[in-house]
Amino acid sequence: MDFHPVYVFFQRDSAGTMWRVLIRRPVLDAIAAGTVTCAFRRWDRPRVRVGGTQRTPVGVLEVTGVDPVDEADLTAEDARAAGFADLEALRRAQRGAGQLYRVGLRLAGPDPRVALREQRRLSRVDRAEIDARLARMDRASAHGPWTAAVLELIAQNPGVRAPDLAARMGRETLPFKRDVRKLKELGLTESLEVGYRLSPRGRAYRRGARG
Known part of the structure; x- marks a missing residue:
């Protein structure tokens, strides 16, 4: 079981609504290292937008892509890019309702604070x-x-x-x-x-x- 603390990635949409994407600290560290480049989420519609940024404990993250995907099209490469051990682990984590999205993420730079x-x-x-x-x-x-x-x-x-x-x-x-x-x-x-x-x-x- 993963007991690492969970940090929250906030993003305002065009209507000013605040949404949340939960990212665990080990995944944040992997994004900072460049070994994780995306996350997968199920939403009724995209909750983040390309170019959006947010400060996190590892620095400023930027959303580089928000693309709908079909679960049947997921690959082992997708699993590695999202920090999962294998494709089955990725699929287990994405069970649920809603459209599946691939969210591209990168470290844009240090937190100016x-x-x-x-x-x-x-x-x-x-x-x-x-x-x-x-x-x-x-x-x-x-x-x-x-x-x-x-x-x-x-x-x-x-x-x-x-x-x-x-x-x-x-x-x-x-x-x-x-x-x-x-x-x-x-x-x-x-x-x-x-x-x-x-x-x-x-x-x-x-x-x-x-x-």
Whole structure:
């Protein structure tokens, strides 16, 4: 049985709907290495589009193709390209209803947030931009200003579970985690196997804010 964690590949379609493609970490690693170049999924209609990209733990993935296929036409080469041991394993994994699609995937490059969060020195322009983004988040929040409090909480409690951090703020876990992801987009935090910590950029920002 595969106990590896499952990561989620998100893609918005033209109507703005968010869909999910589940990709296990070993498969993500194989895509990054170039040994897996596609995935097979059954859908009532394509859920991703060619050219779509998404950040993942191994970097930015790009969809290179979305093609309907007949199960009877699958080959051993298809199985290898999708990371399966043999054709029968691929067919077993694709049992179910809906049209079968071959989704081409490749690693497009590194996650730009990785380089961003490693930034240890901030210019006045960098700091002003972060200030403005955080202020917009605070103004848009239905529960009031939160960015400074969450940064402080993570700074004081690295590696603490998200539900525990949320409880300390009297908040529900999922909305709290969504807020932390917004900070991650700015390169201020990074996820650990359990909990979070401030990135070098986040620490540099807080040092300047305290000063």
